[in-house]
Amino acid sequence: MKPGWFTVHVVNRGVAWLTRRGVSVWGSRILAVRGRRSGAWRTTPVNVLTLDGERYLVAPRGHVQWTRNMRAVGGGELRLGKRVEAFTATEVLDDAKADVLRAYLKRWKAEVGIFxxxxxxxxxxxxxxxxxxxxxxxxxxxxxxxxDA
Incomplete structure (x- = not known):
């Protein structure tokens, strides 16, 4: 399901604007991942979930461009203001997602439940x-x- 006009042009842009300036909205970060074909950095606002000491990215809108890029390149960066954190990513198998999805929905259902x-x-x-x-x-x-040594 594609996000509506209001989500794309108001909500996502507002959250991205704040996050780029160092203000996290409910755990928001700017995800930067290299394009699988172009190699150029692509960015999108995301919610980072911490569960049992592990951090996760969940794609509420499904198999979108950033998920395809993540699979191809295996990692990226999380940005909050000037802070940049590089990471590697491992996709979680479907059978192991229930607890992560439950925790994600508990925190962000009002924002992403429609998906x-x-x-x-x-x-x-x-x-x-x-x-x-x-x-x-x-x-x-x-x-x-x-x-530097």
């Missing part, structure tokens, strides 16, 4: 597993910054 076709934080594991193939999930691992 989950009736599935919510109170859904059964079976219902969440049925929705899992439509929503890519990536586990993030921070890349240590290089230091």
């Amino acid at each position: 989950f076709a009736g599935v919510g934080p109170d859904s059964t594991d079976e219902e969440l597993r049925a929705a899992a193939p439509r929503h890519p999930v990536f586990r993030l691992t921070a890349v240590a910054a290089a230091t």
Whole structure:
């Protein structure tokens, strides 16, 4: 499902504007990932979920350009103001997504629930597993910054 005009032109731009200036809105970051064909940096606002000490990116709108790029390049950057954090990404298998999707929906259902076709934080594991193939999930691992010796 494509986001509506208001989401694209008002909400996403507003969140991106604030995030670029260092103000996180409910965990927002700017995801930067290289294009799988062009190699150029592509950016989009995302919500980073922390669950049991691990960080995840969930694609509420499904298999979109950033998810395809992430699969191809295996990582990217999370940006908040001038802070840039490089990471590698591992895609989570569908059978292992239920807890992540539940936690994500618990936090951001008001913002993204429309994309989950009736599935919510109170859904059964079976219902969440049925929705899992439509929503890519990536586990993030921070890349240590290089230091001058």
